[in-house]
Amino acid sequence: MENILNWITRHQEMIYIVILMIFLGIEVIGHVPSVLHTPLMSGANAIHGVVIIGAIIVMGKAESDNYLALILGFFAVVLGTLNVVGGFVVTDRMLEMFKKKK
């Protein structure tokens, strides 16, 4: 029990951020017209590609003899990049239709 309480105390700022981001996420999405549901989903998809930072750190810290970290890390960075780049490009394409014509 004490361990859990200690952990919460040590990470309290992170916990505040989590709580605030939850409210913020809900607020920001509040009044979205249904025609934007899919591009928004795609944009959010690209944003969670931020997990690539973890992959970069893993690969960057791997020692030259740690093959597990190097190989898995490599794949993780490739996959993360696909998520980020693919996600933003696809979203951009979906949003083409909101250009005013004529």
Place this chain on the structure above:
Amino acid sequence: MESQILTICYLLASVSFIIGLKMLSHPATAKRGNRTAGLGMALAIAGTIFLYADESGRHLHNFLLIGAALAIGTVTGVLAAKKVKMTAMPEMVSLFNGMGGACAALVSIVEFNHFIHTPPAAAGQSIYSPLSFLSDHGSHVVLNISKGPLMIILTGLVIGSVSFAGSIVAWGKLNGRIKDFTFRGQHVVNLFILLLIASTALYLFSHIGAGITPGVRFHPGNVDLDFNASSWVKALFYVVVGMSLFYGVLFVMPIGGADMPVVISLLNSFTGVAAACGGFLYDNKAMLTGGILVGAAGTLLTILMCKAMNRSLKNVLIGAFGSSVAPTGEAQDQHQGTYKEITVSEAALIMTYSNKVIIVPGYGLAVAQAQHACHELEKLLTEKSVEVQYAIHPVAGRMPGHMNVLLAEADVSYDKLLEMDAANDEFPTTDIVLVLGANDVVNPAAKIDRSSPIYGMPILEVESAKTVIVNKRSMKPGYAGIENQLFFQPKTSMLFGDAKTVLQQLIMVIKNL
């Protein structure tokens, strides 16, 4: 100095995610919002590569490999994203979502490996507990391991794996490679597997101390304290990985194709949470912000999508529609009636000499890839002084916005599209409604038949127009698997045929009028 700049990079990135997401929720600012978030992401990535340093001040290395991985991902991502057809958008979103989930899972695997070889000590204590040296404990050394990181690693692993496997299945379902698969007692099995995952992970978490023994490791030039884990520790871990992947598959298997966008949105928020776990692990606020923002926003978006279909999330996840459809051979006779057919020439005639026509596009239009022919028809009728508009139901097609994307691809002007409520106001003064491959969204049963599975869903009230022409390939039911009363009403005529063929024929006839 460098760590301060990196902090600012992450701060700017986090802010860009928030502002970007906000801008994405309004049509006028959506495109800029996407680019803003993209820039923030690029900043965070660049900052990490060049400025990141761990507690002992060491920077990242292996730049060549990292660069190569980034290059491969970027080139593949851009090519895939640019070449995919607009109507394949939801499956691409699912695929990229799966990649993110896999990334989180792989990071968790590497971090677990790191954890068992270099377990972190509990705060303020040494890794070796004084109890280690008491004779009762014999050869078993007691370690003060800080288990918080392990909990985060396991959480990120499970969520990332489920999201990855589920997203791949969703992708397969949307491009037709994977069929729906249900079996009796499925939900019990799913629940059982979930409990198994939770209990295995918890067991591993609580007993890890007993599974790690100290040792040493020789590096060129120095000797490190290196711990080793008993094989059961690694075995249990990989069992959790395997079961999570399996659960991801089971989770998405029973759900029908048209409900996929809802599931993809849910899996999207799962990956967000997995990213946030990474944020906790590396004490990285940008990952935490981005992750939780997407987790929360994605969850709300999922709920909003369900509301637009008037189905509860529970309903979607259980794959309700699949089980309640009567085989198409046996029609329910109480709704059978006679329907009128109309020929292409007749339809062309009445449309040309009307004042106002509203087109209701549906899934059939997408299947026939007839959006360009549809635009041709619209332009032709407009030349003949007919007012033409489109009525877009929020869930027409296979995803919210499906019809908008389809029509935009055919260069249909954005201001000719009417949202449902605006369209319903126009129908009473409309001469002809042309329904192109839409079915459930114009089914009056949703308003009057309490026993109907679509009861309560708001629909396009086309029956208040003077004449309705429905184009379908046959009398087979639509996604909801039920008869549509609209077809048997006196004001309605059926125009059978493939949407593209029929539209082209209509165009030819009208040109000669």
